[in-house]
Each structure stands twice: as structure tokens, then as C-alpha cells.
Amino acid sequence: MSEPHTDSARGGADSAAATLIDARKNAQRAARSNPVTQVAKLAATPTGLLIAIPLLVLLVGAIVAVNSYLNMRGSIAEMGAVYFAEVTRAAAEQTKTCLDQAPDLLERLAMEVQRDSTLSAQTLGPALAPILASHKGVSWLSVSEPDGHFVGVLVEDDGTIRVNESWADKERLQRFVMEDGRPILLMSEKTSYDPRKRPFYALALSAEGIQWTAPYVFFNLGLPGISATRALYDADGKLLGVLTVDFDLQTLSMFVAGLRDVEAATLFLYDDQSLLLAHSSLALVAERGRGDEGALIRAQDYPDEGLRAFLEAVAALPDESSDQTGPVRFEVSGEPYLGSRSVFKTLLGTRWTVGAVVREEVLMGDVRQSNTQSILITILGLLIAGVIAGVFARRVSLMRRSAMQATVDAADARREALELGSYRLVRKLGQGGMGEVWEAEHRMLARPVAIKIVKRSVLALDSEGSEHVLERFRREAQASARLHSRNTIEIFDFGVNDEGMFYYVMELLHGVDLHSLVATMGPLPAARVVYLLRQVCESLREAHRVGLVHRDIKPANLYLARCGLDLDVVKVLDFGLVTTHQPSQTNADEPRLTEPLSLTGTPGYMAPEAARGEAATPAADIYSVGCVAYWLLTGRTLFDDENTITLILKHQNEPALHLDTLVAGLPDGLSRLVMSCLEKHPEMRPRSCDELRDRLDEIALACPWTTEDMEQWWDSFDGATADSAAVVETLGNFTLHKRSL
Incomplete structure (x- = not known):
């Protein structure tokens, strides 16, 4: 009875095994027919690797490209906004520099008036025309005498220099044009112009020093503008005349239009009362200014929708009164705009605001370029995939490519280090x-x-x-x-x-330090020395007024530069040894840079009291200026000795060889002034850099260093530096910065 049962069990086991085998076969057939499995098997072959890896890299590259595009759109927009705000600030700085020309121009105008008391178009025209031509943004330089006689030099829109001369008592006006440095009469006509009735005249007489007028409409132009003005008196207190430097809407707008780094942007200048003084759209300026004679222009009323919308957006900001605003986003007729503004003060304290607006689409041009870049990145990904596949096929090239990549990485690291x-x-x-x-x-x-x-x-x-x-x-x-x-x-x-x-x-800076200049080219003309020393005094008088003493004035720290259109500009360098000379400004916690008995400065230009370790005062800087003047005029130092101690003792005890024995034909008073700066006792020197500058101004009247002199020298200097590498190395800014350390 048991055998049938055993046979039945064996048969069940065999059936189960057969079923399991069939299931495995079916699973294998299903796996072979699965596309994923087939792709995996193909990828495992050498040919499959060469195909699969490039495709994988290409896919990753495409994903990265799309993601980069989406992220870059936002970041580029923000970078563009920050850049635009920086452009506005830079435009404000340059506009401030333009308006800050006024004090220097008034000083030069005063020198011309004092030089020749017979004021006329024939005397002032040739003197003022080159000055006006070299100062961008200025429209008029003028002198108004107490009897109503007026002489003014102006620059036209096309750059032509003209001269106007009028007489209020005769109601007569003569117009001249400058040709070959001489005024040529164009016409004579009747006029009602009386400078004594204009706003600038009364303002100049009401207060001492230089004054800025509020915006007013210029006579017979219909253009608003502003004037820097001052009254000029003789030694007896008699009024010689009222001097003005004028900036009108048209000339300032041409200047502002030239400051645009973003071509499609609009720049404008206005005051705290929102009176418009410049607009980079010259066509709008001409239409508005010439058409409404006698009217000041409010920025809110100007025919520029972007300007008006920007002012409304700024007024709505919580920090509307801040000096720097931006970027500000707003819309004009449904189109997004970007705006920014920057407030600045002139040297005389007047406040002005430079604003700028631009369509946001202009700054988003880089985003459109990123589309092309994304495509290029995708193509580059395909090329990289091919390279990687090739690396798998040729393992030897991997080492070479790794070495090359290491070289590239090192170069990249060096470039990054230069940031x-x-x-x-x-x-x-x-x-x-x-x-x-x-x-x-x-x-x-x-x-x-x-x-x-x-x-x-x-x-x-x-x-x-x-x-x-x-x-x-x-x-x-x-x-x-x-x-x-x-x-x-x-x-x-x-x-x-x-x-x-x-x-x-x-x-x-681009130019040459005064030590290299004299060492290479010899002593300078007296007129030029006076002109350069006056600028050194300008720098030191400001430092002294805020309680600072330089302590290391020497020719190597005085740099002669070309600054834009201005020539023979002196820059005082290296304030590393500066100290305070007013007790109220001394900080007990301020670290000392020298020990009590140590020497500070350059022995060949050090004042006797400085060498003795006494407290530094402005008189020590004046002594150093005298040493510099001695070097510039003679080409030799005041004293010469290789031993530092001996050299210092000579400065304290030995009288200097008088300039008149070394240089013949010096202007009256120059030798005496330089030798007074070199007095051993500080109280016997000029009392301040203000006094020293004023005495240099008196000498300059007798021996002027003219614009023509400067242009002639710089033309020859530029030619020499262009023709000789040796001269460039000796006179260029390489030596300057090397010495300034």
C-alpha cells in the first residue's frame, strides 16, 4: 500500500522541479526582451561604452546648460543693476570734477585781470580762449567792471571760441570770433545788457570769496544755468570787477552726454529744488531751452517720461533723502525701467544730484547672449564626451591629457591669484x-x-x-x-x-617725478619752478589746515603728471610719515611710527628742528619745499655728503650757498623767497603755505609759465618717451612707484 504513495510523492516533486525550470526560462526570456536589460548589456561592451558615455555626458551637459540659463538670467539682471548704479556714481564724480574747476578758473581769471588793467576783447580774448578750450563743461569766462563794461569769452556748441564786449552806458555790444589766437570783429549792435543788474553781480558784492548762484536764466539765451562768481579788489580795497565762470544747460548737457557708459541710458543733473541743469538728450535740451526764454526748467516738467517716472519712484522711497539711491525699478507705459541717482557736493558746498534711467531690456542683452552660450556649452559637452570615450579606448593618452590639464589648471590658478x-x-x-x-x-x-x-x-x-x-x-x-x-x-x-x-x-599717474626729471634733463626754468611750487603749496596748505604734517617732502615724492587735458599737474605722494601738529588732534592711543630719538624723513631735505627730534610743524614742510626749489633751480641738493650724520649737521649749522651765486637772472624776489624757506629758525621762514603760495603768485605775474610752454614741453617729452625705451624706464611711472615705496 505504501509504494503507490511513494510514487505519487516522487511524481509531485518532479512536476514542481519542472515548473521551477520553466519559470526560470520564462524569466530569462522576459529579461532578454526587456529594452532596459538590452541597453545595459550593450553598454557593458567596449563599443557600448564608447557610445553610452558620450551620450551620458551630453545629457548632463544639456541639463547643466538649461539650469545655467535659468539661473544666469536673474544673476545677470542683478549684476546689471549694480553696474548701472556704479556708472551713475562715476558720472557724479566726473560732474563734480567739472564744477570744481570754477575756483581755479576764477583764480587764473583774477591773475589775467591784475596782469593788465586795460580790459578789452583784444587783451582778455587771447589769454582766456585757450583756458576755456581746455576745460570741458564751462560755457563762459567773464569780467564785469563797476562802470558796466563787460568782457566775456564763450564756447559755442561746435567748439568755436567767441568774445563779447559790451558797454552799458553806450548800450553797445561787439561780437568777436577767435582766429589764429586773435579776436576778429564780427558785428557791432545795440544792447540793453548791464552786468550790474544780473544776479551774479549782486551776489559777488554781498559776501567775501567765491559764491555759487542759484539757477537763473542767462541773458538773451533762454537757457538756465549757474555761475561761480567773486569780486576782485585792488590793494586799496577798490573794486576792480566781478569775475564769473558760467555753466549753462546746453554746455553742461553736452558734458553729461559724454559720460554715458551705457549708450541708451539717460543722464541728468538737477538741484535740491528739482531745477534741471543738464540732460544727456541734446535734442530735447535744444528744443526746450531755446523755446522758453526766461523760464527755469523743473525736472518734473521736462518732456522725458522716464525722468518724471524716476523722480516719482524716488519720492516714494523710505530713504528718499539719502545721497545714494538705486537701483530703482519702475515702469514707463508698461515697460520696465531701471534708475539710479548719486548726490555730491562741490568744493564750495553746493549740493547737486546726478540721475540716470535706462530700459531694463538694454541691460538684459547679456541674457540673450547666454542662449547662444548654452548651445555652445551643449556642443562642448558632446566634444568632452568624445574625449572621455577616447580616453577609455587609449589609456596611454590619459596620462598626457592629465599632464596637459594640470598645466592649464596651474595657469588658471596664477590668473586667479592676480585678482x-x-x-x-x-x-x-x-x-x-x-x-x-x-x-x-x-x-x-x-x-x-x-x-x-x-x-x-x-x-x-x-x-x-x-x-x-x-x-x-x-x-x-x-x-x-x-x-x-x-x-x-x-x-x-x-x-x-x-x-x-x-x-x-x-x-x-602718467608723467615723471621731479627728482628723475631734473636728474635727466637738468634744472628747470624759473617760471616753471614757480608754477610747480605753487601746486605743492596747494596740497600742503590743505594738509596743514586739517592738522597734518607730511615730513617727507622731496623731489621723488612730487610727481609731474598729465591729467586729462591739464598739463604740468603736481601730485604730492607718500603720506606714510604724516603726523599731527595740533595737540587737539593727537590721540593717546594712536601708535607711534618712530621712537623718540629716531629720525623721520629724508636727511637731504630734513628741517634742522626735525633732525633734532622736535615736534613736527608746518614750518618743517616749508623748509623741505625750499630744498626742493633749490634742487629744481640748480640741479644740486642744498648740501651733499655720503655720511648721514654729517649731512644732518650741515642742515643744522652750515649756511646754504645763496641761489644768486649759482643761477643768474632769477625773477625778482624768487631767490630771496627760497632762501627764507631755508632759514635755520622756523619763525624766520614764511608763516604758512598760504603765505608762501601768495608770494609765489606775485612772482608768477612777472614770469608766467604759459599753456603754450606746457604744451611744447609735453609734446617733446611724449615724443622722447615714445622713441626711447631707456627714457621710458627712467622717466615713466615705473620709477615713480618704485620711489613712492
Whole structure:
């Protein structure tokens, strides 16, 4: 009975095994027919790898490209907005520089009036025409005498220089045009113009010094404008005349139009009462200004929808009163716009605002370019995929490609190392004991600058020595940044980067320092020396007024530069040894840069009291200016000795060889003035740089250094530096920055 049962069990087991085998076969057949399985098997083959890897990389590249495009659209928009705000700030700085020409122009105008008391178109025209032509944005230079006689030089829209001369008592006006440096009469006509009835005349007589008028309408032009004005008196207090420097709507608008970094943007200038003084759309300016004679223009009433919408958007902001606003987003007829503004004050304290608007689509042009870039990235991904597939096929080339990539990576690392904050280092200009000076470029503004960097080897000194170097570095940057004279080196930035590298950013100068100039070309003409020393006084008088003494005035720290259209501009450098001379400004916590018995400065130009370790005063700087004048006029230092101690003792005890024995034919008073600066006792020197400047001005009347003299010298200098690499190395800014360390 048991056998049938056993056979039945065996048969069930065999049936189960057969069923399991069939299930496995079916699973294998299903797997073979599954596309995913087939692709995986294909990818495992050598041919499959060569196909699969490029396709995979291509897919990843396409995903990255699309994602990059979506992210870049927002980031580029924000970068464009920040850039536009920076452009507005830069335009405000340049407009401030334009208006700040007024005090210097009034000073030069006063010198011309005092030089020749017979004022006429024939005398003032040739003198003022080149001055006006070299100062962009200025429309008029004029003199109004107490009897109503008026002489004015103006620049037309096409750049033509004209001269107007009128007599109020005769009601007569003569118009001249400047040709070959001479005024040629065009016409004579009747006029009701009386300068004594104009706003600037009464304002000049009402207060001492230079005054800015409120915006008013210029006579017979219908154009609003502003004037910087001052009254000029003789030594007896008699009024010689009222001097003016005028800026009208048309001329200022042409200047502002030239500041646009974004071509489609609109720039405009207005005051705190929203009276418009400049607009970069010259066609609108001409139509509006010439058509409404006698009317000031409110910015809100100007026929520019973007301008009006921007002012409304700014007025609605919670920080509407701040000096820097932007970027501000608003709409004009449903189209998105971007706006920014920057408020500045002139040297005389008047407030102005530069505003800018642009369609947002203009700044989004880079986003459209990113579409093309995304396609290129995809194609590049395909090429990379092919390279990777080739690497799998040829393992030997992997090592070569890795080595090449390492070289590229090293080059990239070197390029990244040349980034410092917002600046890209271009080339090294020079180096000294403390650090290096580089020519650099602001990454967004593309503005060339010079950057001084403390060497890492200096920072690796003992902590006390490192502290000393960094404190001098900080003091030099902060002292220079406090000063705003045109004749003081301008500091833009100061800080430390992520790697702990200390640096500050200053203006990049093109020219030659006075030591190299005289050492290479010999002594300078007396007229030029007077002109240069006056500018040194301008820088030092500002420093002295805020309680700072330079302590290292010498020819190597005085740089002769070409600044735009202005020639023979002196820049005072290296305020690293500056100190205070007013007790109220001395900070007990301020670290000292020198020990009580140590010497500070350059022995060949050091005042006797400074060598004795006495407290620094402006008189010490005046002594150094005298030493510089001696070098410029004679080509030799005041005293010469290789031994530092002997040289210092000569400055304290030995009388200087008088200038008249070394240089013949000096202007009356110049030799006496220089020798007074070199007096051993401070109280016997000129009392201040103001007095020294005024006495130089008196001498300059007898021996002027003219614009023609400057142009002739700089033309020859530029030609020499272009023709000789040796001259470039000796006289170029390489040597300047090397010495400024």
C-alpha cells in the first residue's frame, strides 16, 4: 500500500522541479526582451561604452546648460543693476570734477585781470580762449567792471571760441570770433545788457570769496544755468570787477552726454529744488531751452517720461533723502525701467544730484547672449564626451591629457591669484622694501588704477616689525584719503583680501617725478619752478589746515603728471610719515611710527628742528619745499655728503650757498623767497603755505609759465618717451612707484 504513495510523492516533486525550470526560462526570456536589460548589456561592451558615455555626458551637459540659463538670467539682471548704479556714481564724480574747476578758473581769471588793467576783447580774448578750450563743461569766462563794461569769452556748441564786449552806458555790444589766437570783429549792435543788474553781480558784492548762484536764466539765451562768481579788489580795497565762470544747460548737457557708459541710458543733473541743469538728450535740451526764454526748467516738467517716472519712484522711497539711491525699478507705459541717482557736493558746498534711467531690456542683452552660450556649452559637452570615450579606448593618452590639464589648471590658478578685491592686477610697476606697486583695473568700471601691496615677506617679520609696517601703510592710506586737493594723490580704496594681503588703491599717474626729471634733463626754468611750487603749496596748505604734517617732502615724492587735458599737474605722494601738529588732534592711543630719538624723513631735505627730534610743524614742510626749489633751480641738493650724520649737521649749522651765486637772472624776489624757506629758525621762514603760495603768485605775474610752454614741453617729452625705451624706464611711472615705496 505504501509504494503507490511513494510514487505519487516522487511524481509531485518532479512536476514542481519542472515548473521551477520553466519559470526560470520564462524569466530569462522576459529579461532578454526587456529594452532596459538590452541597453545595459550593450553598454557593458567596449563599443557600448564608447557610445553610452558620450551620450551620458551630453545629457548632463544639456541639463547643466538649461539650469545655467535659468539661473544666469536673474544673476545677470542683478549684476546689471549694480553696474548701472556704479556708472551713475562715476558720472557724479566726473560732474563734480567739472564744477570744481570754477575756483581755479576764477583764480587764473583774477591773475589775467591784475596782469593788465586795460580790459578789452583784444587783451582778455587771447589769454582766456585757450583756458576755456581746455576745460570741458564751462560755457563762459567773464569780467564785469563797476562802470558796466563787460568782457566775456564763450564756447559755442561746435567748439568755436567767441568774445563779447559790451558797454552799458553806450548800450553797445561787439561780437568777436577767435582766429589764429586773435579776436576778429564780427558785428557791432545795440544792447540793453548791464552786468550790474544780473544776479551774479549782486551776489559777488554781498559776501567775501567765491559764491555759487542759484539757477537763473542767462541773458538773451533762454537757457538756465549757474555761475561761480567773486569780486576782485585792488590793494586799496577798490573794486576792480566781478569775475564769473558760467555753466549753462546746453554746455553742461553736452558734458553729461559724454559720460554715458551705457549708450541708451539717460543722464541728468538737477538741484535740491528739482531745477534741471543738464540732460544727456541734446535734442530735447535744444528744443526746450531755446523755446522758453526766461523760464527755469523743473525736472518734473521736462518732456522725458522716464525722468518724471524716476523722480516719482524716488519720492516714494523710505530713504528718499539719502545721497545714494538705486537701483530703482519702475515702469514707463508698461515697460520696465531701471534708475539710479548719486548726490555730491562741490568744493564750495553746493549740493547737486546726478540721475540716470535706462530700459531694463538694454541691460538684459547679456541674457540673450547666454542662449547662444548654452548651445555652445551643449556642443562642448558632446566634444568632452568624445574625449572621455577616447580616453577609455587609449589609456596611454590619459596620462598626457592629465599632464596637459594640470598645466592649464596651474595657469588658471596664477590668473586667479592676480585678482585683488574688485580689481584685476595687470602688471607690476615697481617694488621697494615695504611692498610692490601694480597697475590694475577695476573689473566692472574698467578704470585703470595703481595698487600698493605690502609684501608677504614683510608681514612674516616679528609681530612688532609687522605692526610697524602695517600702521605706516594704514596711516598713509587714511591720511591721503582725508585730503581732497587736486594736487594730492587720490586714494580710492584700502583693505585686506581673503589671503591677508594688505593693499590700497590710488589713481594711476602718467608723467615723471621731479627728482628723475631734473636728474635727466637738468634744472628747470624759473617760471616753471614757480608754477610747480605753487601746486605743492596747494596740497600742503590743505594738509596743514586739517592738522597734518607730511615730513617727507622731496623731489621723488612730487610727481609731474598729465591729467586729462591739464598739463604740468603736481601730485604730492607718500603720506606714510604724516603726523599731527595740533595737540587737539593727537590721540593717546594712536601708535607711534618712530621712537623718540629716531629720525623721520629724508636727511637731504630734513628741517634742522626735525633732525633734532622736535615736534613736527608746518614750518618743517616749508623748509623741505625750499630744498626742493633749490634742487629744481640748480640741479644740486642744498648740501651733499655720503655720511648721514654729517649731512644732518650741515642742515643744522652750515649756511646754504645763496641761489644768486649759482643761477643768474632769477625773477625778482624768487631767490630771496627760497632762501627764507631755508632759514635755520622756523619763525624766520614764511608763516604758512598760504603765505608762501601768495608770494609765489606775485612772482608768477612777472614770469608766467604759459599753456603754450606746457604744451611744447609735453609734446617733446611724449615724443622722447615714445622713441626711447631707456627714457621710458627712467622717466615713466615705473620709477615713480618704485620711489613712492
